[in-house]
Amino acid sequence: MRRRALEPKLDYTSAFAPSTVANLGPGFDLLGCAVEGRGDTVAAKPMEVSASSTNLEDRVLIERIEGDLGRLTLESKSNCAGIAAIETLRLMERECGPLAKGAGVSLDLEKGLPLGSGLGSSAASAAAAAMATNVLFGSPLPKAKLVEAGIVSEAAVSGYHADNIAPAVLGGFILVKSTEPLVLQQLDCPSDLWFVVVTPVFEAPTKKMRAVLPKEVSMQLHIENTGACGELLLGIVQGDIQSIGHGLNSDTIIEPTRAPLIPGFSAVKGAAIDAGALGCTISGAGPTAVAVVGSKEDGRAVLSAMKEAFKSEGSLEIQYADVVKLCKEGAKTV
Amino acid sequence: MRRRALEPKLDYTSAFAPSTVANLGPGFDLLGCAVEGRGDTVAAKPMEVSASSTNLEDRVLIERIEGDLGRLTLESKSNCAGIAAIETLRLMERECGPLAKGAGVSLDLEKGLPLGSGLGSSAASAAAAAMATNVLFGSPLPKAKLVEAGIVSEAAVSGYHADNIAPAVLGGFILVKSTEPLVLQQLDCPSDLWFVVVTPVFEAPTKKMRAVLPKEVSMQLHIENTGACGELLLGIVQGDIQSIGHGLNSDTIIEPTRAPLIPGFSAVKGAAIDAGALGCTISGAGPTAVAVVGSKEDGRAVLSAMKEAFKSEGSLEIQYADVVKLCKEGAKTV
Numbered sequence: 001m002r003r004r005a006l007e008p009k010l011d012y013t014s015a016f017a018p019s020t021v022a023n024l025g026p027g028f029d030l031l032g033c034a035v036e037g038r039g040d041t042v043a044a045k046p047m048e049v050s051a052s053s054t055n056l057e058d059r060v061l062i063e064r065i066e067g068d069l070g071r072l073t074l075e076s077k078s079n080c081a082g083i084a085a086i087e088t089l090r091l092m093e094r095e096c097g098p099l100a101k102g103a104g105v106s107l108d109l110e111k112g113l114p115l116g117s118g119l120g121s122s123a124a125s126a127a128a129a130a131m132a133t134n135v136l137f138g139s140p141l142p143k144a145k146l147v148e149a150g151i152v153s154e155a156a157v158s159g160y161h162a163d164n165i166a167p168a169v170l171g172g173f174i175l176v177k178s179t180e181p182l183v184l185q186q187l188d189c190p191s192d193l194w195f196v197v198v199t200p201v202f203e204a205p206t207k208k209m210r211a212v213l214p215k216e217v218s219m220q221l222h223i224e225n226t227g228a229c230g231e232l233l234l235g236i237v238q239g240d241i242q243s244i245g246h247g248l249n250s251d252t253i254i255e256p257t258r259a260p261l262i263p264g265f266s267a268v269k270g271a272a273i274d275a276g277a278l279g280c281t282i283s284g285a286g287p288t289a290v291a292v293v294g295s296k297e298d299g300r301a302v303l304s305a306m307k308e309a310f311k312s313e314g315s316l317e318i319q320y321a322d323v324v325k326l327c328k329e330g331a332k333t334v
Numbered sequence: 335m336r337r338r339a340l341e342p343k344l345d346y347t348s349a350f351a352p353s354t355v356a357n358l359g360p361g362f363d364l365l366g367c368a369v370e371g372r373g374d375t376v377a378a379k380p381m382e383v384s385a386s387s388t389n390l391e392d393r394v395l396i397e398r399i400e401g402d403l404g405r406l407t408l409e410s411k412s413n414c415a416g417i418a419a420i421e422t423l424r425l426m427e428r429e430c431g432p433l434a435k436g437a438g439v440s441l442d443l444e445k446g447l448p449l450g451s452g453l454g455s456s457a458a459s460a461a462a463a464a465m466a467t468n469v470l471f472g473s474p475l476p477k478a479k480l481v482e483a484g485i486v487s488e489a490a491v492s493g494y495h496a497d498n499i500a501p502a503v504l505g506g507f508i509l510v511k512s513t514e515p516l517v518l519q520q521l522d523c524p525s526d527l528w529f530v531v532v533t534p535v536f537e538a539p540t541k542k543m544r545a546v547l548p549k550e551v552s553m554q555l556h557i558e559n560t561g562a563c564g565e566l567l568l569g570i571v572q573g574d575i576q577s578i579g580h581g582l583n584s585d586t587i588i589e590p591t592r593a594p595l596i597p598g599f600s601a602v603k604g605a606a607i608d609a610g611a612l613g614c615t616i617s618g619a620g621p622t623a624v625a626v627v628g629s630k631e632d633g634r635a636v637l638s639a640m641k642e643a644f645k646s647e648g649s650l651e652i653q654y655a656d657v658v659k660l661c662k663e664g665a666k667t668v
Contacts, residue, residue, distance in 0.1 A: 026560070027560075027564075028557065028560075029557045030557060030560055030561045030564065031564075175561070175564050175565075175568070176561060177561050177562070177564065177565040177577075178558070178561060178562070178565075178584070183565075185565070185568065187568070213553060214553065215552065215553055216550040216551065216552055216553065217550065217551055217553060217556050218549065218550055219547060219548065219549055219550065219551060222551050222556050222559070222587070223362065223363045223364060224512070225556070225560065226360070226361075226362075226364055226556075226559065226560045226563050227364045227509070227510060227511050227512060228511070228512070229560050229563070229564060230361075230364065230365075230509050230511065230563060230564065230567050231509075231511040231512075231517075231519070233564050233567055233568060234509070234519065234521070234567060234571060237568060237571060237572070238571070243511075250512070253556070
């Protein structure tokens with residue numbers, strides 16, 4: 001039986017993907033989670049392309065981007081949403097059969113997240129674009145597969161890593177157990193867990209923040225950090241929020257290297273802990289600071305202490321601050 | 335109210351402590367577990383010492399050691415059982431009040447474990463001695479406290495580490511979340527888990543096996559091994575024995591350095607996996623090889639494959655081999 005060529009099944013769809021907190025303390029490059037609050041939204045519509053076109057890049061058009069202050073390119077093969085959409089089409093062809101001649105997709109990206117904030121801005125765009133593209137074609141791919149499309153996009157933007165894109169697509173906490181082959185595990189946290197995210201107006205590009213990391217770590221630090229990561233992981237799956245906080249605070253490799261590059265971060269962390277946070281670290285590559293608390297009420301006090309410390313000790317204005325829950329759903333249609 | 339001085343409450347007691355498998359793959363220096371089968375036994379009796387003696391070392395006598403082929407010293411302050419007993423008395427004094435004048439303890443150590451085998455031989459002696467000493471005095475210390483006495487003993491013998499002594503005392507899997515301060519977490523594994531332990535006749539002293547370890551590890555290996563350790567830990571608490579096995583197999587730092595020093599180890603590991611083991615690594619500092627299986631039946635086939643490979647590929651005789659369950663109880667009176 002000949003398979004029917006894949007073609008758009010809807011006239012329009014729109015997908016939202018949440019912000020993500022990756023490099024969680026000692027879980028650098030391994031552990032990330034999705035949080036509620038802001039995120040990116042991608043609308044997708046069918047687009048007619050030349051029937052002779054064999055290039056997947058030509059089948060994706062980015063029509064419009066809003067909220068990026070004009071900083072992102074509309075060229076689909078160079079934009080994280082565009083790359084994710086192209087890779088989603090590639091996966092569809094590989095897994096489900098050929099695309100119909102002339103079938104393409106036009107995207108409209110609405111950035112809800114500031115760029116270079118450490119909240120997984122590129123991953124949110126990629127996850128929303130992959131989701132919207134897949135849904136437009138009738139969801140031929142399972143949701144988990146979309147992570148692979150997103151990883152190609154992340155690799156093009158800031159190096160191969162899955163700890164933002166996997167939770168942006170799937171939601172919850174995601175442990176990257178191995179990258180080659182890619183093995184992910186979604187972790188359920190049975191306790192009520194809230195995150196305080198505070199993003200100052202300060203640029204901390206991922207590439208620069210990665211460049212400062214040590215190439216080697218001492219065996220002693222390796223062992224300590226592995227123990228801290230173990231504490232954090234067990235805290236998550238066992239719902240022990242004290243252990244989550246303590247594990248987050250116990251990174252002795254990444255945070256000490258990056259913190260000095262974010263004005264006021266040490267004071268912000270101290271203020272968060274003093275105000276009752278269980279733990280506090282840098283979100284992603286920064287400059288966002290993220291603290292963990294056990295309730296929304298605790299979060300409010302921690303939020304204002306962190307904002308105040310960024311202002312007074314770091315002389316930085318705040319562009320985004322919120323107390324948000326773990327987002328268990330990940331990317332979704334809206 | 336004046337506290338009564340501590341004195342022996344029994345005429346005789348005897349404690350057994352199990353063998354332990356530490357340095358569990360990517361859980362180097364962090365993760366160990368107790369297994370059933372052989373272990374060490376320490377009998378304790380009250381002993382009268384000079385009433386003017388203020389030195390705790392004088393209060394512990396090692397009367398006899400059996401099964402060590404004459405290799406261990408009877409001098410209590412230089413013997414791992416003796417040191418653990420002395421430290422147990424020190425903890426009693428610190429936590430519970432002064433020892434009665436003239437009160438001492440005489441120990442009789444029966445080694446069930448070969449020395450330098452990687453099965454926590456020194457930890458088993460220390461755990462049994464601490465347990466017997468505490469029980470003799472009416473158990474003034476909680477069992478968990480005895481780990482501290484054992485750590486002092488381990489530090490004197492092979493460097494400060496808790497991953498053998500903690501499971502030898504407490505049983506089960508123990509994660510050392512931090513050493514300063516000492517924070518341990520006992521992990522319950524809800525699945526049926528069996529260990530195949532095979533000890534060849536070959537000396538692999540802990541100090542020598544530690545000396546070959548790299549002082550630094552690359553960031554890449556650090557991240558990979560932390561992910562593997564996470565997989566192992568989650569496998570344990572979630573009872574996912576496939577993940578336990580895969581995690582054990584995924585150490586890219588310690589095992590590659592030590593395996594070449596144990597004749598035939600690579601072949602033994604390969605034979606174990608081929609025969610159906612879920613994972614296989616070096617127990618402690620070796621030379622014991624340990625494999626994980628899901629049932630006693632699976633264990634028998636793996637056992638004979640491992641023995642055969644040690645003989646044919648390593649030209650080593652076998653001194654101990656067994657298929658054993660996780661020991662959940664740890665040290666106990668017998």
